[in-house]
Amino acid sequence: MTITGIIAEFNPFHNGHKYLLEQTKGLKIVAMSGNFMQRGEPAIVDKWTRAQMALENGADLVVELPFLVSVQAADFFGQGAVDILARLGIDSLAFGTEEVLDYQKIADLYAEQGREMENFVENLPDSLSYPQKTQAMWKEFAGLDFSGHTPNHVLALAYAKAVAGRNIKLYPIQRQGAGYHSVDQDVDFASATALRQHQRDKDFLERFMPSVALFEQTSKVSWEDYFPLLRYQILSNPDITTIYQVNQEMAVRIKETIKTVQSVEDLVEAVATKRYTKARVRRILTYILVQARESDLPEGIHVLGFTEKGRQHLKSL
16 A cells, blocks of 8 residues: 655644645655744644644644754755654655756766765855755756745755655645635635635635634634743743754844834844755744754654554554
């Protein structure tokens, strides 16, 4: 039997995610972010609710990505997630993407030339952000261009890197409906961004989201709920460079700016630079919020839920 892995956030779970699961073959194992997302923001609803939504709509087993995997740049997010799914015995990886390319060919290219590709990245100037360096690498070695509006494609390339040299087949599925950041309502599949924005619009939710009742009865959170605690963590800590990935430059910028801003978005806008993208700044603020330190990843895999089929698979491992 085919065992297919899916890497997801489900923030929140919507019809596009259901479509992805429907298009996927065999036993379906989801490696899902916990309560904080890859781009450095809290999940709108907790991980248990999102796991239940996935299980009600086609997933067989849902496991949690450790915090220091889920809140990372695309390459580290992809690598950590694929490592976990490989331990669970997947033989294919399904994902939605704006651009359906031959990602398998790209994975083979990285398997052959990975060392030269990483050397190329290391020798690019530090004035470039990490995403800019990665995009330059893909352009140089694979002739790929980026519009900057295709975050799923960027993640797909990270997955191609992560499966390079492994016996895991890539199974890209064309993203349906609205783009990742779109707030468009006049589509067949609304984006998670649009659903977060229209979270109080019952008609909108019922049109674009399965398991609506689960979503409606669960507490919702956003960055603004955490802003007072974030401010306290920044101001009360005499040395925030002890926090994961906070260097001296970032520490000074954040400490100065927090005194004058009234929201997380204002803080991100003021602290971000060409080199430090807004997503990177949000991740750093998330690390500060939870007081994250450099640490080894947990050896165990945290299971969030399973069907009977998923339970049988866990037993067989």
